[in-house]
Amino acid sequence: MTYSNINTLFEALQQTTIRNRLFAHINDKKITYGQLQEEMEKLWSIFQKNGLRKGDKVILSTNDDYYTTLFFLAFLRYGIITVFIDPNVPPKRSIAIIEKTGANVFVMDEELFVTRLIDANSTAFYLKIQAATQKKGKLFDRLLKNKKETPAADELVFPAIMGTTIADSHAIDTIEDEDVAYILFTSGTTSDPRGVMISHSNLFAHLHTLKKVYALNENDHLLNILMLYHADGIIQGPLLTAFNQATWIRPFRFDLSNIGDLFNSIYKYRITHFITVPTVLSFMNKFHEGYEDSFQTENFEFIISVASKLELKLWQDFEQKFQTQVVNVYGLTETVAGSLFCGINALPRKVGTVGVPVDCEAKIIKENGEIALANETGVLWLKGAHIFKGYLDNQIDTEAVLVNGWLNTGDIAIKDEDGFFYITGREKNTINTGGINIYPEQVTEMINTHPKIAESICLGLPDENFQEKLVSVIVIRPDEQLEKNDLIDFLRPLLEQSQMPKNFYFFDNLPKGLSGKIKVNAVKELIESTHNTSTQSGTAISNMIIIEAAAEAFGMDKNQIKMSDNSHSLEGWDSMAHLVFITILEDRLKVRFSTAEMMNMNTLTSVEQIINEKLKAVKI
Amino acid sequence: MSLLIIVLIVCIPLLFLAWLLPEKWQMFPIAISTAVFLGFVSPASLVILTTSSLITYYILNTHGSKTAATMVAVVLVSSILLIFKLQSELNFNITKNKILPLGISYYSFRQIHYAMETYKRKLPAHSILEYYCYLFFLPTILIGPINLFQPFVKDLRKRRWNSVLFSQGLERILYGMVKINVIGNYLLTYKLNLFCTENAASQVWLTTYLQVFKFTANAYVQFAGYSDVAVGLSILFGFKIIENFNFPFLAKNIADFWKRWHISLSSWCREYVFFPFLSITRNARISIIISMIVLGIWHEISIRYLLWGILHALAINIWHRYESTALHKKLSKYPVFQNVTGVIVTLNFVMLSFVLISENSLSQSFNLLQTLLFLKR
Structure with a gap:
C-alpha cells in the first residue's frame, strides 16, 4: 500500500489493525501508531485552540527525539510548516534563521527561549518543552501522595499540557501537493542563512522512491540513530517508517562508547535496515572484534550509507568483514534525501560508485556547458519530482541552482560506460565531515570577528574516520598574541559543535592571488609542509607484511588470506605456527612483541593494530 | 536425584522469570537461584565463589596497575583452586569429605580468564552485576564449559525472545540426554560391558581393547552430553556459549x-x-x-x-x-x-x-x- 500524500497516509494509519503496531522504540520509550495518532490529535486540538493554521511556519527545536518526531509529523499532518533549527545551533545563527523565516510560532526546549532571546508573550503561539524529570517509584509516589506538578494555567508547557487536552480529529484542512512541508537550513552564511523548502509533493515523491528501492514493508524495523535535524535522520527515520507502517528503532544516540550496543541492536531489535553514515561504518569497521556476526540475523537485509562519500576501501572491507550488503545513497537536502542508489539487489551494482538515478534524471555538464560523454568530468545536475521548491525568500540563489527544473548539485561527477556515476569532487565550497555538511565561510566569518585576528580561512583536509575535517588557517594581527584555547573559548558560543575546526594553523601571512583572494590550494600545501607527514601508506605496507608473514607461517597462499581472518578461520594458525608468524614479523619489522601483545594477536586486524601502535611508538 | 536433574527442574520456573520479567530484572533470578543452588549442594563453593569474585573484581577494577592487579587475582584464584585440589591428594582436610567444592575448577578458570582479559584490556565496559551474572550462571555451573565473559555480556545485552532459538535449545538438551543415557549409560556402559564380560576369557585382547574404547567413548559422550545440556539450557535463556566438542x-x-x-x-x-x-x-x-x-x-x-x-x-x-x-x-x-x-x-x-x-x-x-x-x- 502506498500513499500519495499526507492525508491518505494518516487516514490509513487510523485503521484499527495498525493502531496497536509499534511505531517507534526511542531510548526506553515504545510508541504505538495508536498512541502517536492520539497525541497528534491532542496537538491538533491545542493548535486549533491557539489559532495555529495551515501554512503557518513553526520553529521546532528540541533535544527530545520523540517530541521532534511527534511535532514534525503533526505539523505535516495539519499543513503547518516545520522550520527545523537544531537545538545545538549557536544563538547568533538561530536568531538569524528565526528572523529570516519571519516565524512567530515556537515549539522549543524551555531554555532555548532564553538563549535565543524569545519573549514568549510577544509570539503568536509557543510551546515550551520541559525536559523529562526522573520518575519517582510508584510506591513512594502513592505513599507520599505526591500531587502532579501542574504548570500555571496560562503557561503552554509541554508535555504537561497534553494531560488536560482532549484529542480532536475534526476540521483538518486538506493538504495540497505544492504546500511547503518543511524548511531545513543547511547553507548560506550566519548572517544570511539559506533555507531549503521541500513541498509535500517533493516529499511524497521521494518517499515512494525510497520505499521502492529499499523494498520496505510493514514488517521492517529501521535502525536510524542519525541526527533528526538533518534530512537523513528525520526523513529516512520516523517519516519513512510511518510511510511504510514499519517500526523505527532509535535505542540511543551514537557515541563511541556504545558501539558494541549498536552491533547488538541489529539482533535485539530485529533490524532489517540500518541507515547510517560512513563515519559510523568506519568506527564499526575498526572496533569490530567479537561482533563480526552481528548482521547474520534472520531479519537483517542491508545497510544504507547516506550523507557522505562511502570510500571504496571501507565499503569492501565492511562487506567482507561482516558478510553483509552496504547500499550507497547519494542525495542532498535539496533532493529530500537521495537521488542515486547503488548496491540494492534490484538495481545494478558497482561498488565504489553512487550508482544510478532512480525516479529522476541525471546529467553531467562540462565546463563548456556541453553534456559530458562517458568518463568525462563535469558538474552533476538532477531533475525529478523530488527536487526542492527553492530557497526561502532567496530568488537569486534559487535561480542559480534551479534551471528549468534541473538542480545543479555542485558536485563534480563522471559517468562510466555502464551508466554508473562517480562523485569525484565538489564545485561548491562545503566540507562533509562525518555526514554533516559544513560551510567553511560560516566558520571563517565567525573566526574573523575575533579582534586579534587579521584574516583567516577555513578549509577541509582528508580524514581517515570523518572523510574530511575542518581546519582553520589564521593570521594574527601584528603585535597581538592569541592562544588556541582562548580562541576556542571565544568560538564556542558562536559555532555548532561540528563547526569547530579540528586544527588551527597560525601563519604570518597567507598566499594570495592577484585579486587578493586567498589561494586555497597553496594554503593546503603550506599546511602539508609544516606537517612533515611522511606517513606514506603505512597501513597498506603493514597489511602486506602481515599477509606475507601469515602465508609463510601458516603454509598458505597469500591470496587465500584476508585481513579479516583469525586464528579460527585459518587452518594452519596453530600454536606452533603462531610462534613462527610472530618471529617473522619481529624479524621483518625489527620489533619485539610483549606478552600482552602476543596474547592479543589472534586476528590479523589485531596484529595490524598492534604493529601500527608499535611502529608509532618506535618513531616517537 | 542427580544434580543435572535438579538443575533442569530449577530452570523451568527460571525460564518464565527470565523472559516475562521486565528486561532489566530478567537476569537476577538466574544469578540468585544459582547462589541458592550452590548454597544447598555445596556451601563451601558458594562462599569461595562469592568472596573470590568480589575480591578479584575489586582489585582488577580499582587498582592502578593492571599487571599487578592481574597477578594478584590470578595467584589468589589459582591458590584457592590448588589448595582444594591438593587436599584430596595430600593428608589435610578443608572440606569434610575432601570433595571439591562444586564447579570450582570451572569458575576459577573463568575468573582467571576475566583477570587476563582485563590485563589485555579486552573487556567491554561492564558492571559488577554483569560480572556476577556471568559467574552465577546456572547452566554452566556444574560441568562447564569455561565460557568467556565477552560473548556472555554481548548476549546479556542483546538477548531477546527467539522461538527458533528456544526450540534449538530444547533439541540440544534432548540430544545431550540421549548421549548421556542411551549411548553412554545403556549402549556403552551396559551393553558393551556385558559383551566384554561374556567374552573376557576367550577374547582377551579384543575385550581389553573394547574396554579401553568404552572408557574413551563413554568419557566423550557423557561429557559431550552434559555440555549439550549446558549449551541447550544457555540457549533457552538466550545465551550462545562456546561449544566444547567438535567430533x-x-x-x-x-x-x-x-x-x-x-x-x-x-x-x-x-x-x-x-x-x-x-x-x-x-x-x-x-x-x-x-x-x-x-x-x-x-x-x-x-x-x-x-x-x-x-x-x-x-x-x-x-x-x-x-x-x-x-x-x-x-x-x-x-x-x-x-x-x-x-x-x-x-x-x-x-x-x-x-x-x-x-x-x-x-x-x-x-x-x-x-x-x-x-x-x-
Whole structure:
C-alpha cells in the first residue's frame, strides 16, 4: 500500500489493525501508531485552540527525539510548516534563521527561549518543552501522595499540557501537493542563512522512491540513530517508517562508547535496515572484534550509507568483514534525501560508485556547458519530482541552482560506460565531515570577528574516520598574541559543535592571488609542509607484511588470506605456527612483541593494530 | 536425584522469570537461584565463589596497575583452586569429605580468564552485576564449559525472545540426554560391558581393547552430553556459549584433536598458559609441555594426569616435527590415505593415553597397556 500524500497516509494509519503496531522504540520509550495518532490529535486540538493554521511556519527545536518526531509529523499532518533549527545551533545563527523565516510560532526546549532571546508573550503561539524529570517509584509516589506538578494555567508547557487536552480529529484542512512541508537550513552564511523548502509533493515523491528501492514493508524495523535535524535522520527515520507502517528503532544516540550496543541492536531489535553514515561504518569497521556476526540475523537485509562519500576501501572491507550488503545513497537536502542508489539487489551494482538515478534524471555538464560523454568530468545536475521548491525568500540563489527544473548539485561527477556515476569532487565550497555538511565561510566569518585576528580561512583536509575535517588557517594581527584555547573559548558560543575546526594553523601571512583572494590550494600545501607527514601508506605496507608473514607461517597462499581472518578461520594458525608468524614479523619489522601483545594477536586486524601502535611508538 | 536433574527442574520456573520479567530484572533470578543452588549442594563453593569474585573484581577494577592487579587475582584464584585440589591428594582436610567444592575448577578458570582479559584490556565496559551474572550462571555451573565473559555480556545485552532459538535449545538438551543415557549409560556402559564380560576369557585382547574404547567413548559422550545440556539450557535463556566438542574422534592428528576435544579448556590453556610462556621462552615446544601439564592437572593433581598431559604434549611436539618432514610432504599428495591413517592413529593414541587415567593405579594402567601392545598375554 502506498500513499500519495499526507492525508491518505494518516487516514490509513487510523485503521484499527495498525493502531496497536509499534511505531517507534526511542531510548526506553515504545510508541504505538495508536498512541502517536492520539497525541497528534491532542496537538491538533491545542493548535486549533491557539489559532495555529495551515501554512503557518513553526520553529521546532528540541533535544527530545520523540517530541521532534511527534511535532514534525503533526505539523505535516495539519499543513503547518516545520522550520527545523537544531537545538545545538549557536544563538547568533538561530536568531538569524528565526528572523529570516519571519516565524512567530515556537515549539522549543524551555531554555532555548532564553538563549535565543524569545519573549514568549510577544509570539503568536509557543510551546515550551520541559525536559523529562526522573520518575519517582510508584510506591513512594502513592505513599507520599505526591500531587502532579501542574504548570500555571496560562503557561503552554509541554508535555504537561497534553494531560488536560482532549484529542480532536475534526476540521483538518486538506493538504495540497505544492504546500511547503518543511524548511531545513543547511547553507548560506550566519548572517544570511539559506533555507531549503521541500513541498509535500517533493516529499511524497521521494518517499515512494525510497520505499521502492529499499523494498520496505510493514514488517521492517529501521535502525536510524542519525541526527533528526538533518534530512537523513528525520526523513529516512520516523517519516519513512510511518510511510511504510514499519517500526523505527532509535535505542540511543551514537557515541563511541556504545558501539558494541549498536552491533547488538541489529539482533535485539530485529533490524532489517540500518541507515547510517560512513563515519559510523568506519568506527564499526575498526572496533569490530567479537561482533563480526552481528548482521547474520534472520531479519537483517542491508545497510544504507547516506550523507557522505562511502570510500571504496571501507565499503569492501565492511562487506567482507561482516558478510553483509552496504547500499550507497547519494542525495542532498535539496533532493529530500537521495537521488542515486547503488548496491540494492534490484538495481545494478558497482561498488565504489553512487550508482544510478532512480525516479529522476541525471546529467553531467562540462565546463563548456556541453553534456559530458562517458568518463568525462563535469558538474552533476538532477531533475525529478523530488527536487526542492527553492530557497526561502532567496530568488537569486534559487535561480542559480534551479534551471528549468534541473538542480545543479555542485558536485563534480563522471559517468562510466555502464551508466554508473562517480562523485569525484565538489564545485561548491562545503566540507562533509562525518555526514554533516559544513560551510567553511560560516566558520571563517565567525573566526574573523575575533579582534586579534587579521584574516583567516577555513578549509577541509582528508580524514581517515570523518572523510574530511575542518581546519582553520589564521593570521594574527601584528603585535597581538592569541592562544588556541582562548580562541576556542571565544568560538564556542558562536559555532555548532561540528563547526569547530579540528586544527588551527597560525601563519604570518597567507598566499594570495592577484585579486587578493586567498589561494586555497597553496594554503593546503603550506599546511602539508609544516606537517612533515611522511606517513606514506603505512597501513597498506603493514597489511602486506602481515599477509606475507601469515602465508609463510601458516603454509598458505597469500591470496587465500584476508585481513579479516583469525586464528579460527585459518587452518594452519596453530600454536606452533603462531610462534613462527610472530618471529617473522619481529624479524621483518625489527620489533619485539610483549606478552600482552602476543596474547592479543589472534586476528590479523589485531596484529595490524598492534604493529601500527608499535611502529608509532618506535618513531616517537 | 542427580544434580543435572535438579538443575533442569530449577530452570523451568527460571525460564518464565527470565523472559516475562521486565528486561532489566530478567537476569537476577538466574544469578540468585544459582547462589541458592550452590548454597544447598555445596556451601563451601558458594562462599569461595562469592568472596573470590568480589575480591578479584575489586582489585582488577580499582587498582592502578593492571599487571599487578592481574597477578594478584590470578595467584589468589589459582591458590584457592590448588589448595582444594591438593587436599584430596595430600593428608589435610578443608572440606569434610575432601570433595571439591562444586564447579570450582570451572569458575576459577573463568575468573582467571576475566583477570587476563582485563590485563589485555579486552573487556567491554561492564558492571559488577554483569560480572556476577556471568559467574552465577546456572547452566554452566556444574560441568562447564569455561565460557568467556565477552560473548556472555554481548548476549546479556542483546538477548531477546527467539522461538527458533528456544526450540534449538530444547533439541540440544534432548540430544545431550540421549548421549548421556542411551549411548553412554545403556549402549556403552551396559551393553558393551556385558559383551566384554561374556567374552573376557576367550577374547582377551579384543575385550581389553573394547574396554579401553568404552572408557574413551563413554568419557566423550557423557561429557559431550552434559555440555549439550549446558549449551541447550544457555540457549533457552538466550545465551550462545562456546561449544566444547567438535567430533574429536575424527581428528586427523593430535593437534587437531585438541581443537575438537574440551575446546573451552584447550582454548583457555592456549590463551593463558601457552601464549604467556611462549612470549617469555620463545620456545613453542616447552610452552606446549607446560600448557598440557596445566591442562592435565586441571582435571586432578596426580601423577597419572601429569603423565597424561606430558604424553599429549610430546605427541603434539612429535606431530609438529613430523609436519616438516619430507615424508609428510610426500604423503600430502595422497590426502585420503593421509587423513584416514591420521584419524585411526590419533584415535588409538587418545585411547591408549586414556588408559593412564582410566585405571585406579599406574601399575594397573601399565598392565593394560602391556596387553594392548601384545607385551603380555
